[in-house]
Amino acid sequence: MLRVETIDLSYGASRCLRGVSLEADPGRITCVLGRNGVGKSSLMRSIAGLERIQGGRILWEGKDVSALGPADRARAGIGYVPQGREIFPFLTVQENLETALAAAPRGSKVPEEVFTLFPILKQFLRRRGGDLSGGQQQQLAIARALTARPRLLILDEPTEGIQPSVIKDIARVIRLLAREKNFAVVLVEQYYEFARELADRIAVMVRGEVALGGPIDAMDDEAVRRLLTV
Ligand SMILES: Nc1ncnc2c1ncn2[C@@H]1O[C@H](COP(=O)(O)OP(=O)(O)OP(=O)(O)O)[C@@H](O)[C@H]1O
Numbered sequence: 001m002l003r004v005e006t007i008d009l010s011y012g013a014s015r016c017l018r019g020v021s022l023e024a025d026p027g028r029i030t031c032v033l034g035r036n037g038v039g040k041s042s043l044m045r046s047i048a049g050l051e052r053i054q055g056g057r058i059l060w061e062g063k064d065v066s067a068l069g070p071a072d073r074a075r076a077g078i079g080y081v082p083q084g085r086e087i088f089p090f091l092t093v094q095e096n097l098e099t100a101l102a103a104a105p106r107g108s109k110v111p112e113e114v115f116t117l118f119p120i121l122k123q124f125l126r127r128r129g130g131d132l133s134g135g136q137q138q139q140l141a142i143a144r145a146l147t148a149r150p151r152l153l154i155l156d157e158p159t160e161g162i163q164p165s166v167i168k169d170i171a172r173v174i175r176l177l178a179r180e181k182n183f184a185v186v187l188v189e190q191y192y193e194f195a196r197e198l199a200d201r202i203a204v205m206v207r208g209e210v211a212l213g214g215p216i217d218a219m220d221d222e223a224v225r226r227l228l229t230v
């Protein structure tokens with residue numbers, strides 16, 4: 001399980017995360033909500049090891065990973081799908097997937113399961129990443145994270161700029177990964193409706209802090225919506 005304990009993060013003089021705590025358990029989906037610029041991506045980058053936190057700690061499967069860099073966290077089972085997907089446009093689908101094997105043991109291959117989840121990628125193995133549609137690129141970004149065989153999957157706004165039919169597909173895969181494959185999932189979302197359908201727990205951020213959090217069943221929908229519209 002993931003335990004983020006009262007972490008602080010500043011960019012120079014500006015404080016971005018203030019005492020943020022978050023939990024994610026295997027088989028469960030934790031959804032982080034909040035308006036633009038409240039620190040959602042900074043929190044995800046901190047968990048993935050791309051930002052060095054200044055206070056608090058991050059525990060994963062009982063170990064303090066706060067001081068580990070991104071490659072070591074990937075090896076520890078933390079998978080990260082960045083906002084905006086960040087696939088390599090000039091590499092093929094196959095090559096994009098193989099970039100995730102850099103931190104894996106020698107001789108590791110792209111797991112066949114990735115193509116069971118996203119059959120379109122098998123069909124487009126030789127196509128360049130930049131020639132895929134936005135939805136297909138998002139599927140590629142998720143597939144790339146899964147190629148490193150993580151146990152925690154962090155998804156930063158996977159539905160951003162994607163058409164509804166593909167959003168449904170992505171939601172189905174996220175649910176399957178948590179429910180059937182026992183992944184711990186942390187999902188950043190702008191839209192409460194989508195979050196509500198998937199999440200077991202939510203955390204609503206306001207200006208670098210978690211203003212409201214807990215199991216979805218205990219949430220006051222109106223209170224959540226107020227925090228997302230102020
Ligand atoms: N590398 C950086 N250097 C300086 N400031 C940054 C950096 N990255 C983010 N920030 C600032 O930190 C704050 C939080 O940004 P962050 O990207 O984490 O927000 P977010 O909630 O993910 O926003 P969005 O919904 O637009 O994706 C913003 O004010 C942003 O301008």
Ligand SMILES: [Mg+2]
Pocket residue numbers: 040041042083156
């Ligand atoms: Mg963001």
